[in-house]
Amino acid sequence: MPTTAPPTAEDEVVGICRDLIRIDTSNFGDDSGPGERAAAEHVAGLLDEVGLEVEVFESRPGRTSLVTRLEGADRSRPALVLHGHLDVVPAQAADWSVDPFAGEERDGLLWGRGAVDMKDMDAMILSVVRQLVREGRQPARDVVVAMFADEEAGGGAGARWAVDHRPELFEGATEAISEVGGFSVDVGGRRAYLLQTAEKGLSWMRLVADGRAGHGSGVSPDNAVTHLAEAVARIGRYAWPLELTPTVRELLRGVADLTGLPLDEEDPDTIHRLVDALGPAKRFVGATLQHTTNPSQLAAGYKANVIPSTAQGTVDGRFLPGREVEFDAKVAELAGEHVRIERIHHDIGLEAPFSGGLVDAMVDALHAEDPGATVLPYTLSAGTDNKSLARLGIAGYGFAPLRLPADLDFTGMFHGVDERVPVDALRFGCRVLDRLLATC
Known part of the structure; x- marks a missing residue:
């Protein structure tokens, strides 16, 4: 049979x-x-x-x-x-x-x-x-x-x-x-695969503000909600400067080669144009040009006419590999003297080389199935x-x-x-x- x-x-x-x-x-x-x-x-x-x-x-x-x-x-x-x-x-x-x-x-x-x-x-x-x-x-x-x-x-x-x-x-x-990583994107009409060699660090933070509790009708200069709101606004609105890590720099150079667009590392406009050339993938890549701090939750009080003694908020922070110390220091500065920061969850950033036997094997395996495609490193946000x-x-x-x-x-x-x-x-x-x- x-x-x-x-x-x-x-x-x-x-x-x-x-x-x-x-x-x-x-x-x-x-x-x-x-x-x-x-x-x-x-x-x-x-x-x-x-x-x-x-x-x-x-x-x-x-x-x-x-x-x-x-x-x-x-x-x-x-x-x-x-x-x-x-x-x-x-x-x-x-x-x-x-x-x-x-x-x-x-x-x-x-x-x-x-x-x-x-x-x-x-x-x-x-x-x-x-x-x-x-x-x-x-x-x-x-x-x-x-x-x-x-x-x-x-x-x-x-x-x-x-x-x-x-x-x-x-x-x-x-x-x-x-x-x-390993998925394809269209860059300047050519197919490129983004191989993830780095990822940002993770810092989920709880902001806690203390103040003087009291009746909502009184003068309240030491108001926990006000302290928290000001800290959250400072952190959420802060414009983190662009910083090109080795992985991001290599990615942008590869995109420049594929598109013919210029790369001037001192010019944010040229950097953003190269990121935009990645199409929908720019969402991932754009967030790897800088640290990010996004407020995500707020909680305070139990009644409209009662000023609470504490107020809390959470922030989702993501820091660039190798830049954790500077990130933490700036967040503490932005939070201010009336707000303390507690860690909810914290983890490291990673950056591995875009070279070596394993990387070569990944690139070769892609090329064997898709000849002529380009493989570029990128950082995951x-x-x-x-x-x-x-x-x-x-x-x-x-x-x-x-x-x-x-x-x-x-x-x-x-x-x-x-x-x-x-x-x-x-x-x-x-x-x-x-x-x-x-x-x-």
């Missing part, structure tokens, strides 16, 4: 992504969501099915991560961590054109919460790994495959917990690959689980390879409505990742 050939990664990736989207792993940041247990068990089943030994573990009930290791052809080399996260930000169904957890395929795109961030990459990793094992092929070196909980709330119950409590799972690893892995000395890159239509606002869908990814891009990513693991 004729035998049926086993499915390839390209055969499986869309279905795996669809199934992951249909498992609601919304992360509200307070353990009130469904958690990642169901998704982790599903993923563990996919890996177990091809014979891989998987360790599933929880930082607390329902906050579930998993790790497995593929033996490489050259075990003397340092291992590579290939990781994703299973949680997603919440979605309001009324805002969407489709059910955000239905995994609907429409017009060649797969829709749903996580289609972009980051169940697309999870599916590419899983489908490629399954194909490697089924075909009896080894990656070039040991590969640690990890799927973490809680990335969307900073990773404290996921990657950070795993690094702090189970560091032996990553033994021998020196480099890592995850989100958010947000953060990834690479921050946690850096605590073990692991250098992290963002490389979820997707060849995208020039008119698709891909970056605008991160944490947005109507997340969707082209199914052809998922299959393209599988081919690139397969080449990468064979050579890196």
